[in-house]
Amino acid sequence: MIETDILIIGAGVVGASIARELSRYELQILIVEKEVDVAFGTSKANSGILHSGIHDLPGSLKAQLCVRGNTLYPKIVEELNVSYKNNGQIIVARSPEELPILKKLVQQGRTNGITGFSELSKEELLQLEPNLSTNLAGGVFVESAGIVIPFDLVFALTENAIANGVQLAIQTKVLNIVYDKKQFLVTTNRGIFKTKKIINAAGLNGAKIAALIGDDSITIHPRKGEEYILDRKLEGLVKRTIFPLPSENSKGILIIPTTEGNIMLGPTAQEVNDSTDLTTTAAGWQEIFPEVKSLMPSLKATDLITSFAGLRASGNTDDFIIAHSPVSRQFINVVGIDSPGLTAAPAIAEYVIELLQETGLQLKEKKVFNPYRRLIRMQTLTREEQEILMKKDPAYSRIVCRCEQISEGEIRAAIRRGATTLDGVKLRTRSGMGRCQGGFCTQKIITLLCEELNILPWEVTKNGPGSEVLTRSLRNK
Amino acid sequence: MHEIPIDLLIIGAGPAGLAAAIGAAEAGVKEILLLDRQDEPGGILQQCIHNGFGLKYFKEELTGPEYAQRFIDQLDVYPQINIKTESMVTKITPDRKVYALNGRSKLNCYQAKAIILAMGCRERPRGAINIPGSRPSGIYTAGTVQHLMNIYGLSPGKEAIILGSGDIGLIMARRLTLEGIKVKAVLERLPYSTGLNRNIVQCLEDFKIPLYLSHTIIEIIGKKRITGVQIAPVTTDLQPVYNKAFLLPCDTLILSVGLIPENELSLMAGVKLDPNTCGPLVNSFYETSVPGIFACGNVAHVHDLVDDVSIESKVAGQAAAAYIQGDKFSSSFFKVNLGRNIRSVIPQYVATNQPTTLYIRTHFPEKGVSLKIGKNRIQQRVVTPGETIRYTLSPEKLKEFTNSITVSLEEETKID
Incomplete structure (x- = not known):
């Protein structure tokens, strides 16, 4: 039986951030994840915005941890080699009547401790972003906001945590938890684990996990967000993330430039009952498109390449719930982490460590902690570097994904780093994310997965058991 | 370098x-x-x-x-x-x-x-035509499935639905059937197929595969693997009629949408x-x-x-x-103008002294029309967007033009 000091349930951005932070210390740590890969829950569908914290209510955990998290990112993305850009955000007012609301928002931002605002007249707005509508009344630019690839971040955090001794168990679903005063016995589909402390970072299943120890204080409401992605040929059309004024239950429908040059439109914010409902809808698109088109008239539906939906794991307090469980102080809930959860994640990790210390956790720094994750992205190398790499391993000179120009070498490396499915390869390398959406490379990636994992083509899945992509060979019926 | x-x-x-x-x-x-x-x-x-x-x-x-x-x-x-x-x-x-x-x-x-x-x-992939629903496995473009079957020898599923009646969709309907995969329907949003007529006959009719014209998919269903699609008829302006939607179960969806x-x-x-x-x-x-x-x-x-x-x-x-x-x-060219019911013509510029074959595509199908190019009129039995009309301009014919060439399809009664 595996015995650990701390068991983290859930390998999304929250669980992974906590794991990586804890991996600095002499501790036995295990992350259990029910999906076939990390980041496959809510984090996969995050908008990837590193928020400034202007939207959050002063005094809330959200405000405190978002502002702090934002300041921690430049170092993290540097250490972990994650695609990131400090592109800033612009919140626009559609009419003169909205300008006073914008001013209030700036005031709220100042209260939250943010600096680096500039209020923009209509002319200044168009100077910064010439493709915005000329009908807007003005805006405010917030310097500290940025963008990041959310799943890349989670892969990086997890890989780095593992490099520093954390254990990860995928496809491991927690079924039962028993507490016997000194330790928890956690029953999963893959055996029983013993642990002194538990961190519940189970996202959409956070309430169910808490309930396993008799903690009924939590309710999670899945709130769906649909996003639509445009062709990379539009790179540069917009540089900063464009926000309208916030609505009642969201920051509004945005125009988001991604670090890779796509433009993302969304998200919607719709309460749903089914915590596995990841459908996009005609209604969602009909809500998004006129909204973003009114901000940027040149946007065209014909530039769409794909869409997706994600579920925010919203809690019942309008704020993050990060606290010792009322049932056991050795069980820490880190739930209700909706927006700005991704931005706050590194600060959440710090906060959780403080909570662990309150219950007597002794932290002893490891003699050797490696803060770096290194990764080869052919597109970011100089020509000379590419030549050297291709000489060393010709697989880097064979392009598999023609739209995003991803080489066989990068795909093989992604599989060796932990991808076991088509989606796992796609999210780690971008292969299949381009304008043909895998039309030409899916078959090659299937072959590479078979070779690397020593499996048969019909065992290859899109995202885990049940999502097999092929049924059989045509040759031996 | x-x-x-x-x-x-x-x-x-x-x-x-x-x-x-x-x-x-x-x-x-x-x-x-x-x-x-x-x-x-x-x-x-x-x-x-x-x-x-x-x-x-x-x-x-x-x-x-x-x-x-x-x-x-x-x-x-x-x-x-x-x-x-x-x-x-x-x-x-x-x-x-x-x-x-x-x-x-x-x-x-x-x-x-x-x-x-x-x-x-x-x-064109699924995302480009924005079909709502979930994102399970079992959805392929026709060319990808053709590659998987014909080059790799792998079967995509057991029961397929094909969206789009262009030539690749039609060819794949037959190919899947021959390999024992049931093709339950070919759906076409337009009121006519965009494929070659010979393919409709040889790939669908010969195998009794139903073709639903003026129908589209309004939702993809299935969490891990696709389990079915919601299909709805469309109006003349191509809008789905939601209250007439019906479910067709399948484990494979093949897109042939352009x-x-x-x-x-x-x-x-x-x-x-x-x-x-x-x-x-x-x-x-x-x-x-x-x-x-x-x-x-x-x-x-x-x-x-x-x-x-x-x-x-x-x-x-x-x-x-x-x-x-x-x-x-040649340094001088006639620009080709698109007239009635002409979607595209290639080449777009015809050299004034070079015999040139025009490849002409129409917007919509029609019968009893003539192709009109300058003084020349050529009767067409039937034209469809799926079939190219070819016309060669000889040096003789080119002589009548001065600065542009207009190509159009005219109803026969209207031709003087």
Whole structure:
């Protein structure tokens, strides 16, 4: 039986951030994840915005941890080699009547401790972003906001945590938890684990996990967000993330430039009952498109390449719930982490460590902690570097994904780093994310997965058991 | 970076690139290099194992790989043609520098005297047509499934539905059926099929596969693997009638919803595109808006017959040869204007003194119309968007035009 000091349930951005932070210390740590890969829950569908914290209510955990998290990112993305850009955000007012609301928002931002605002007249707005509508009344630019690839971040955090001794168990679903005063016995589909402390970072299943120890204080409401992605040929059309004024239950429908040059439109914010409902809808698109088109008239539906939906794991307090469980102080809930959860994640990790210390956790720094994750992205190398790499391993000179120009070498490396499915390869390398959406490379990636994992083509899945992509060979019926 | 000089560089060794290379070699070009990203020449033909190719060009019926092989075999006659496979062109400049990654660990830069763009086209994916619903496995474009079945010998599923009645969708309906996969329906949003009539007969009717015209998919269902689709009829302005929707269970969905010429490299080179063909604007010599850069095959416009690709690509190859040899082309051109029920015409500029075949596509199907080009009227039994109309302008016919050529389809009663 595996015995650990701390068991983290859930390998999304929250669980992974906590794991990586804890991996600095002499501790036995295990992350259990029910999906076939990390980041496959809510984090996969995050908008990837590193928020400034202007939207959050002063005094809330959200405000405190978002502002702090934002300041921690430049170092993290540097250490972990994650695609990131400090592109800033612009919140626009559609009419003169909205300008006073914008001013209030700036005031709220100042209260939250943010600096680096500039209020923009209509002319200044168009100077910064010439493709915005000329009908807007003005805006405010917030310097500290940025963008990041959310799943890349989670892969990086997890890989780095593992490099520093954390254990990860995928496809491991927690079924039962028993507490016997000194330790928890956690029953999963893959055996029983013993642990002194538990961190519940189970996202959409956070309430169910808490309930396993008799903690009924939590309710999670899945709130769906649909996003639509445009062709990379539009790179540069917009540089900063464009926000309208916030609505009642969201920051509004945005125009988001991604670090890779796509433009993302969304998200919607719709309460749903089914915590596995990841459908996009005609209604969602009909809500998004006129909204973003009114901000940027040149946007065209014909530039769409794909869409997706994600579920925010919203809690019942309008704020993050990060606290010792009322049932056991050795069980820490880190739930209700909706927006700005991704931005706050590194600060959440710090906060959780403080909570662990309150219950007597002794932290002893490891003699050797490696803060770096290194990764080869052919597109970011100089020509000379590419030549050297291709000489060393010709697989880097064979392009598999023609739209995003991803080489066989990068795909093989992604599989060796932990991808076991088509989606796992796609999210780690971008292969299949381009304008043909895998039309030409899916078959090659299937072959590479078979070779690397020593499996048969019909065992290859899109995202885990049940999502097999092929049924059989045509040759031996 | 060391530049490799080359007379003619052809991007893509599919049917267009191969015919262009042979055309150029016949016309005396001394050094021709074909670059292809696949591991063998022949392009998409290698996965098109059905017959029906070559009736026009070779006057016999061939399969796709057989048709390709006829051209590959001809290469032996021309030692001046070289092919590099597993070579992916990453960049072209307007002054005809071509950067290519080759699969044997090198990044090369070629300086070409002339370039022929022959990259073909790609399929429109699900996201581009924005079908709502979940994102399970079991959804493929027709070409991907064709590749998986015909090259890899793998079966995609047991019960399939095909969206789109273009030629690849129809061909795949038959292919799946022959391999024991049940094709429950072919759905077409338009009130008519966009495929060749012979394919509707030979691929659907002969196998009793139902074709639902004026129907589309309004939702994809299934969490891990697709389990079905919601289908709805559409109104004349193509809007789904939601209250008439019905569920059809399936474990495989195949999309055949359009082909897009792959012109990302063309745009890098500064080549201007025609919004109607989505390919470069070309003249009678298949020369693009950038001097010395030519385009032919599906990168220029999507063809219904590969035979036409071969014919036009030979013209492009010969023209590139003339360009390299310093011959002067015609300097005056007639612009082609699109008249009634004409969606696109290629070439878009006709040389005033060069016999030129026009490839004409219509917007909608109709009967009892005549093709009108200047004084010439040619009766058409029936026209459909799926079938190209061909018309050759001889030097005699060209004489009547002064500055432009208008192509239209006119109802017969209206013709004076």
